[in-house]
Amino acid sequence: MDNITIKDIAKALNLSTSTVSRALRDSYEISPETKRMVLEYAERMHYRPNPIALSLKENRSQSIGVMVPEIANNYFSQAINGIEAAAYERGYHVVISQSQESYEREIAEVEHLASRRVDGLLMSLSSHTADVSHLKSLQSRGMPLVFFDRIPSDIETHKVIADNKGGAFEAADHLLETGRRSIAHITSQPGLFITRERLQGYKDALQKHNVPFREELVKYCSYASDEVERNIDALFSLPQPPDAFFTASDRLALPYYAGLKKRGFRIPEDVAFLGYFNLNVSDLLDPPMSVVVQPAFEMGHKAAELLLDLIEAKQKPDAYQTVNLSTKLIIRGSSLGKE
Amino acid sequence: MDNITIKDIAKALNLSTSTVSRALRDSYEISPETKRMVLEYAERMHYRPNPIALSLKENRSQSIGVMVPEIANNYFSQAINGIEAAAYERGYHVVISQSQESYEREIAEVEHLASRRVDGLLMSLSSHTADVSHLKSLQSRGMPLVFFDRIPSDIETHKVIADNKGGAFEAADHLLETGRRSIAHITSQPGLFITRERLQGYKDALQKHNVPFREELVKYCSYASDEVERNIDALFSLPQPPDAFFTASDRLALPYYAGLKKRGFRIPEDVAFLGYFNLNVSDLLDPPMSVVVQPAFEMGHKAAELLLDLIEAKQKPDAYQTVNLSTKLIIRGSSLGKE
């Protein structure tokens, strides 16, 4: 990859590098004749300006770093798609990295990206990240930072998340509207922000319909393999067993869906089922699964736009935003009704 | 992000930049005392060498470009995961780009990546790319190039693909071993390399078992929505209807699996089912689906390693390799048997 430079052009045409540079940038000071000559020669020799030299001079790389827990994850790959699209629209490149859900690796890789002089960083925290001082330090050194999905509560910057409370409300509300009264909520670890948000949306819907909240219908899951059947059995052993399931993530939806069917429950006749689910196979299940879809692409796209704004603004904005993007409720099959 | 430079350190410690540079690189010529001073100060001020300056000097960027048809695709995101892992192991960054299956965008983005001085390029062709002269030109200008999965036939370089013929053979062979004799083969457009390879593996297995090949059992699909049921009906209207299905891709497996069940066929009692399928939900279907899995991660990883070897070798290798990675047959449930 030996590339032709301005210097080469200058030498070939008996001009100075400054003249060539100006001609290439179509400066008004250069005679039409010279311009023509330079442009023609440059074209012929496949001249391409060296962006590295420019980066050095202008102290920016026209690239943004993206740090996600894992790339091979349906949700994150959709988000990356959105990020790449936004970056492309504005002439930036995307440098990608994954923490593999490791706190140590997150620290190392973030530092690595920063030393590579990405112009800004887009992040979703690893699940093992409790302390965010490495990111605070980065921010204090002037690195534009935007978080999406897995956001920290104690860093001030733009953040983009799905409206989990709203989505859970809408989902539970729909189940209640169609006559369900005992809605099991299968969800993630109680400590997580999204878990709390979703639980709140669920509770709000119950309240709207004057249905009392029952703690025993909520199951916090750790993804253990035998947990699914144990939880299903426990729920159906209750004096008032569930007539609907509302699950909180991709990784919970399918196991419980399959688990219910395996246990002989008919969906939706015996038990309605509604879950957060981003894989595009929900319509191919039997019966098709009704789902709450996270706007992964849009989140990535929006987060990237905010980051690029931050980068190009040069100075801090008056206020940082936290953007809540709506989830989408998709009802499939007989509308979850009992009839 | 105003960063401290060698010059700053030199000024602060009353040294020359070269001394500082040498101290940081732990050169033998520098006195331990000076080294200590410099290192300590650098550490304290969070000094990070500017890789852009180095890139400019050494004409390399320590990054590789990755061009895939789409990021938000289970197969490619797994491959990117492998690529990132290999790059990370060897200290390279990954710059990502997608053609969105567009020939024009592929040309533009590849050029863009090249002008960004990535040290090498990892590619999977867009489905609309027939002419690869833009890539030949790139290669002739000295850019190391490695292809994976969607490979061109007329560019000489390293290539990494799944052993589709072998995988199809293994799959069909298993179906034949378990007593099936009329195996429908649902596959992609007949023009594609992978389609031909899989068909050949299928035929080879038939031959091994002395079962004649029947053209009417092969269905080339275009992903039209009504096609699934039409094809299923056509197949079961044959004088000798199929007793097994072998599908050729993620996007065909689920629709046909669901379609068969919808039509009332029991799997595997009425008809065995085996398909290429990379989504990790196959075991959660009802009944669990037996699958042929493509080694997506390994392909990305291997391709990246080959590319890095190429980059670091400085000169062309004696011969280019085409690596065939084995697919994996996973049998779930009652081994597809009829008993």
Added chain:
DNA sequence: TTGTAGGCGTTATCAC
């Protein structure tokens, strides 16, 4: 053991 100078590719500034 440390310092000086030149160069990687580009552009901005100042001269002519």
Added chain:
DNA sequence: GTGATAACGCCTACAA
């Protein structure tokens, strides 16, 4: 209109 020079951050041959 065009050219010379310095600067971006770093490294390294050469000098001291």
